[in-house]
Amino acid sequence: MVGxxxxxxxxxxxxxxxxxxxxxxxxxxxxxxxxAYVLQGTAHTGRATDEQRHALAIDALFSEARTAIxxxxxxxxxxxxxxxxxxxxxxxxxxxxxxxALTRVSSDGDSRVRxxxxxxxxxxxxxxxxxVRLIDLVSDGDPGHVQLDRLEVTPAFYTLxxxxxxxxxxxxxxxQRQVEALxxxxxxxxxxxxxxxxxxxxxxxxxxxxxIGYQRRLVEQADESRHLALHDPLxxxxxxxxxxxxxxxxxxxxxxxxxxxxxxxxDLNGFKAVNDTLGHHAGxxxxxxxxxxxxxxxxxxxxVSRLGGDEFAVLLPRxxxxxxxxxxxxxxxxxxGRNFMLEEGPAAVxxxxxxxxxxxxxxxxxxxxxxxxxxxxxxxxxxxxALYDATADxxxxxxxxxxxxxxxxxEDGDPAGQLELHxxxxxxxxxxxxxxxxxxxxxxxxxxxxxxxxxxLTIAETSGLEVRxxxxxxxxxxxxxxAWRLAGRPLIVAVNVSPGCLIDPGFVPQVLDTVxxxxxxxxxxxxxxxxxxxxxxxxxxxxxxxxxxxQGVTVSVDDFGTGFSxxxxxxxxxxxxxxxxxxxxxxxxxxxxxxxxxxVMVRSAIDLGHNLGLSVVAEGVEDVAALLRLREMACxxxxxxxxxxxxxxxxxxxxxxxxxxxxxxxxxxxxxxxGRS
Numbered sequence: 001m002v003g004x005x006x007x008x009x010x011x012x013x014x015x016x017x018x019x020x021x022x023x024x025x026x027x028x029x030x031x032x033x034x035x036a037y038v039l040q041g042t043a044h045t046g047r048a049t050d051e052q053r054h055a056l057a058i059d060a061l062f063s064e065a066r067t068a069i070x071x072x073x074x075x076x077x078x079x080x081x082x083x084x085x086x087x088x089x090x091x092x093x094x095x096x097x098x099x100x101a102l103t104r105v106s107s108d109g110d111s112r113v114r115x116x117x118x119x120x121x122x123x124x125x126x127x128x129x130x131x132v133r134l135i136d137l138v139s140d141g142d143p144g145h146v147q148l149d150r151l152e153v154t155p156a157f158y159t160l161x162x163x164x165x166x167x168x169x170x171x172x173x174x175x176q177r178q179v180e181a182l183x184x185x186x187x188x189x190x191x192x193x194x195x196x197x198x199x200x201x202x203x204x205x206x207x208x209x210x211x212i213g214y215q216r217r218l219v220e221q222a223d224e225s226r227h228l229a230l231h232d233p234l235x236x237x238x239x240x241x242x243x244x245x246x247x248x249x250x251x252x253x254x255x256x257x258x259x260x261x262x263x264x265x266x267d268l269n270g271f272k273a274v275n276d277t278l279g280h281h282a283g284x285x286x287x288x289x290x291x292x293x294x295x296x297x298x299x300x301x302x303x304v305s306r307l308g309g310d311e312f313a314v315l316l317p318r319x320x321x322x323x324x325x326x327x328x329x330x331x332x333x334x335x336x337g338r339n340f341m342l343e344e345g346p347a348a349v350x351x352x353x354x355x356x357x358x359x360x361x362x363x364x365x366x367x368x369x370x371x372x373x374x375x376x377x378x379x380x381x382x383x384x385x386a387l388y389d390a391t392a393d394x395x396x397x398x399x400x401x402x403x404x405x406x407x408x409x410x411e412d413g414d415p416a417g418q419l420e421l422h423x424x425x426x427x428x429x430x431x432x433x434x435x436x437x438x439x440x441x442x443x444x445x446x447x448x449x450x451x452x453x454x455x456x457l458t459i460a461e462t463s464g465l466e467v468r469x470x471x472x473x474x475x476x477x478x479x480x481x482x483a484w485r486l487a488g489r490p491l492i493v494a495v496n497v498s499p500g501c502l503i504d505p506g507f508v509p510q511v512l513d514t515v516x517x518x519x520x521x522x523x524x525x526x527x528x529x530x531x532x533x534x535x536x537x538x539x540x541x542x543x544x545x546x547x548x549x550x551q552g553v554t555v556s557v558d559d560f561g562t563g564f565s566x567x568x569x570x571x572x573x574x575x576x577x578x579x580x581x582x583x584x585x586x587x588x589x590x591x592x593x594x595x596x597x598x599x600v601m602v603r604s605a606i607d608l609g610h611n612l613g614l615s616v617v618a619e620g621v622e623d624v625a626a627l628l629r630l631r632e633m634a635c636x637x638x639x640x641x642x643x644x645x646x647x648x649x650x651x652x653x654x655x656x657x658x659x660x661x662x663x664x665x666x667x668x669x670x671x672x673x674x675g676r677s
Contacts, residue, residue: 042189049221055175058113060229061105062168063241068098069124069164073157074369076131078376080145080404083138091135093309095128116167123163127156138404141412146401189215232306234284235291243305243313250317251358251367261358262302262325264314265371266294268336269383270349271310278344285342286310286349293335297328313371322357322387329353329385337383352379356388403459405445410468418444419469421476422646423493425659426617426639429631432663434656436492436526438619438639439477440646457498466498467507475514478525480649482518489653494526494556502529502544512551522552526577530559545574556617560605578609582620585640589625599629606635624666631667 075091102124106117130153137145230242238246247263254261268290275283287310294304294312302316314332319325336351354375356362361370370388378386409418423437443451460469474495481493501507515522527548529541545555556577584598584605602618609616618630621640630638643659 053221055171055178056229058105059168059172059175060241061101062117062164062171065098065101065105065120065124066161066164066168067240067244068094068101069127069157069160070365072098072128072131073161074372076134076153078372079135080138080149080401081407082376083135083407088135090309091131095124095131097308098124099128113171120160120164120167123156123160127153127160130156138408141408143408146405235288235306237291237295237312238303238305240305240307240313243303243307243315246303246305246315246317247367248364250315251363253317255359255363260319260321260360262314262316262319262328263356263358263367263371264316264325264329264332265307265354265368265375266312266314266332266336267352267375267379268310268312268349269352269379270347274340274342274347274349278342278347282342282344282347286340286347289340290336290349290351294332297332297335301328319357322355325355325357326385326387329355333383333385350383352376352383353385354378354388355385361388361390402456403465406443406456406460406469407465410465410472414472416446418446419472419476420444420648421473421480422648423480423652423655424639424646425644425652425656426494426637427643427659427663428637429627429635429663432660432667434491434659436494436637437652437656438494438528438646439473439480439496441473461498461500466500467504470495470498470501471507471510471514474511475518478514478518478520481524482520484652485520485524489656490521490524491656492524492526492554494528496558497527497529503540508544508547511548511553515551515553523554526554526556528556528558528579530557542573549574549576575614577615577617578605578612579617579619580605580635582640585618585620585626585630586622588629589623589627602630602635603633606633610634624662627663627666628670631670 071094072091075087075094079087079091099121102117102121106114106121130148134145134148134153137148230239231237232239250261268286271283271286274286287306290310291304291306291312294314298304298314298316302314305313305315307313314329316325316328319328333351333353336349340347340349352375354371354373354377356367356371356374358367361367374386374388377389378384420442421439422442423439425434426436426438427433428435441453441457443456445451457466457469460466477493477495481491484491511525511527515525529545549555554576555574556579557573557575558579559581560578580602584601587596587598588602606616615636617637617639618626618635619639621627621630621638622642624642626640627638627642643662644655647655
């Protein structure tokens, strides 16, 4: 190109010389000077463009490495919560991405870049080695993983992350400086060309066309380089780097404008099966079509990005609220759920979408983690959409730690007996005899002390551990009941059943096998379930309870009166007992008239239970007056602090004796008072 420009200039100069005299010579001198200036500027621009392209490539590689490093930590923490092959594979993939990016930049950069890249790569490999050790410990159920995490893995990650952030930021700034330098070079070149244009309009016009065309191609090449650095090469969607920039802008705008934005993390369910069975070409078709469907579903309202693999992200810079964001997410999930018509044949792929709102649910990486946590909750539920919920998603280190420890206990069988049952006696109000006890779980944590159920049951129920935890506690209660029976004190043991248990196909066989294995008569086990757990899946619950009662195990409906569908469902439930919730009992002793709404509710519940052939238990009885009032109302059994608090199994015999003494003394005093009157 330079030779062509020089030849054209010489031809033009010769023509002007032939046209005449001093003007031609002067014009030739101007044009020669202008040509020299243009050639020099063009060469400088070319060098600046090459430097800019190289700087952008280095910036993109460091950004890619930084992002992969962050995702390593996300997947490592998720593995602690849910140790599975899929999460381990995701961790290995992002670790390989980080290592590959740092290796490439170390081979492509100058000496300073190479030093930074090699240092980061060494830190990355050291962190990865520690993380793999931690994963192995978690997989083996080794409690030493907690100390390894705190003393080595977490410090190594923060050191690596800080160094990566600093290096990536420095090279990003260097790339921006190269862009600015290129722009300044172009400005200077255009200004010089304009001066030459005034000296020789005809020839300079031709030169300007050449120069401007060349510059346009250089700018287009620079734009193309930037586009390649910021977009996914397969789908053409923004990549993680560009998406992170757009996310920062949207968050800043939301905070300044006092409105909400939404971030969705999308994971394709069944994508690996497409790759494995139909090949990677089919997988690429799925990714292209998934990106297209997401783009059509979002429209101009947001931005769709491919984060990597089969994971996408959607950014909505402005949303009215959670309902609107969830509705759009559900429409996207529906679009992804339609069959993908590929060249190799149809493929059934669906999507799991996690939604987080900013700044309500956090900012930056926190928002990404929260959307990712919601996505995994949606995936655990079989796909679909989940909105981030701080009480349901294990987003805080403390909650994640507690979940990981609980999971480890259930996987290892709790060899140290940290999960223990306390028992609260239930007194028969006709004669003051303790006939049954309710089993209530406690976690004797080695660091946190004795934890009440509220500290960990919700974590278990929202993390898929409720069935395993209930089965573990059921086994403890059944074997304890069998031991009391052999000791000459047979007691019915009531065990609370979590909502998800009765719709689990393996739960009923587990109950029956546990009872049979312990040699306990089925009538000495009672399962307590709440009205709300019945409503989770009434048909499945009724069938499960029927199978259990056929074998002699009794059933109690707990917390009666706190739901809104009791009468409609109770007539279909195979139950033996009704438990009146403590909220109606707490003020019963101070009611002299017996006509308060609580008293009427309790009396009605007792009459309803008896009319249905059920025994009625009042829980939460805290004073003798309430105990006596319940006896007057013909309630069958009572439990509460006035009789006994929940106690360990070793203390139960003494607690039962005290409860019987308290009840009989109260009944005797009432009988004596009635006799005197």
